[in-house]
Amino acid sequence: MPKKRILPYVLLGLINNKGSLSGYQISQEFKHEVGDFWHASHSQIYPELARMKEDGWLIDHDEDKSTFYNVTEMGHQVLRDWMQEPLTDNEEIFSLKLYFIKEQSDPLLEDLLKQELKIKQTKLEYLQGRLKEVFSDKKTIQENFGHYLILTRAIERESNHIQWIEDKL
Amino acid sequence: MPKKRILPYVLLGLINNKGSLSGYQISQEFKHEVGDFWHASHSQIYPELARMKEDGWLIDHDEDKSTFYNVTEMGHQVLRDWMQEPLTDNEEIFSLKLYFIKEQSDPLLEDLLKQELKIKQTKLEYLQGRLKEVFSDKKTIQENFGHYLILTRAIERESNHIQWIEDKL
DNA sequence: CGAATCATGTAATGCGTTACATGATTAG
DNA sequence: CTAATCATGTAACGCATTACATGATTCG
Incomplete structure (x- = not known):
């Protein structure tokens, strides 16, 4: 079986947190906040977003010369499922999942x-x-x-x- | 500039520590001792050893149906140089380099x-x-x-x- | 007006994993 | 005798990085 990819879930989590993000904004995020725990270059991000849209995890709309993405209901489900997948011996994933938790009460x-x-x-x-x-x-x-x-x-x-x-x- | 490869130096360090190792033995090493800090599969190891031999870092001799490798003088120099390269923010390399230090007096x-x-x-x-x-x-x-x-x-x-x-x- | 940043894309390259393959030897 | 381990190799595939590329806008 191929190794589980993490990038799509990171993108899902980021867009979910902010509500709506463009590819460019995401690549900026990686230069700040999230950058301490994960990184991806724009040449990964753009094609990945396109794939996720095709898979129905995201919907896009153009605005201000940028393409913004939002998480669909299906995307939310996928993200929830990933968040609930059992952890493995991988601190990066632990950090990421923590990062995506907003409320102490969660x-x-x-x-x-x-x-x-x-x-x-x-x-x-x-x-x-x-x-x-x-x-x-x-x-x-x-x-x-x-x-x-x-x-x-x-x-x-x-x-x-x-x-x-x-x-x- | 392409990203610095680590595998060749790991192999160099391992062979140097043990004096002489075969590709198979190296892949076994990764399942035990070193395995806590680094890993490589046999499909990486064998071609890498061949390349390093061509570069003059290693010499090989056949024995007992295995091909054993030893570090050449040139290889020793390359390893020393690598060990002395300044560290970066990469704990794995710090661990590896420490692992290759034998004596407390070094x-x-x-x-x-x-x-x-x-x-x-x-x-x-x-x-x-x-x-x-x-x-x-x-x-x-x-x-x-x-x-x-x-x-x-x-x-x-x-x-x-x-x-x-x-x-x- | 030229440099930097915004914004998005594709192509080339390299590395690592998995899978495919093969033959010899050893242990149960 | 057959399954596991020894021992080495190559091929296919996926992902990430770097480089190449382009056009718009903004700032000094």
Whole structure:
């Protein structure tokens, strides 16, 4: 099976948030706000928008020399479905989905945090297992110091993330 | 200019660490140790090794029905140069380079940590700036709660990373 | 009036993934 | 003896980046 594409959902989410956006505005968004979490160039955006329109996820209207897109009912459904798809070990998607949540009261918020918590806990356990497995003695640590460092760093990173999520829940 | 490729340097680093590796062994490495930080499939590895051999970075010899590769003097130079290239805002490359450092006494270790520290400090400042800029009032926070969350998360993440580096230095 | 920005598009290129393929050896 | 693993390769496909291209408008 081909790898799941993310761009269309990002576009859907962005247009949904703002109500209506042109291709140019979207490419500007990527230079600011969203740019911290995701990026796409205009040569990806324009054809993608055209495809999404053909698929019935968007409708367009011309205005002010720009083509603006709005999310259709079908598009809303597609976006909702994507938002509710289970998370995988991919922090970018977690960030994006969070980004698309507007209200603190949105029940999806807690759901996302809980999902991410579980994923990160599993990862933490895995990394801790690796540490024990690979670096059982001091000699191995000394002879693979960089590897040791980066593995312990990864563990601390996940711990920090878990703490943060637990804090928010 | 085309985007800098990383795979050849990863292969160089791996072969250098182990002394001698076959394509198959490398693809196995990606399923274990290195797999936590980088991945490549065999259909990338084999042609890449062939190219690197042609470029004079590697020499091969057949043994036990496998083709083993060793790093040439030229390859060592290329690897050293790459290891010393300034870091960019790319944690994967930082991890990889650390992974390739064997001895705690390697002067490159401190250099890498210091470089990464600077990059992360810059990023932290940038993110803190964004926070102030975008979320100046409570209303904005309430109306873009997910964005607020993920931005504060990113800030904490960078802070944690900086603390870790300072701890190691 | 010339440079920058707005606004949209297509083409070329490269990299990575998946799939297709094949032969040898080993383990159950 | 047959399934899994060893071991290497190529082909097809998709996606992203860069470059090429064009016309309108705005700002200095």
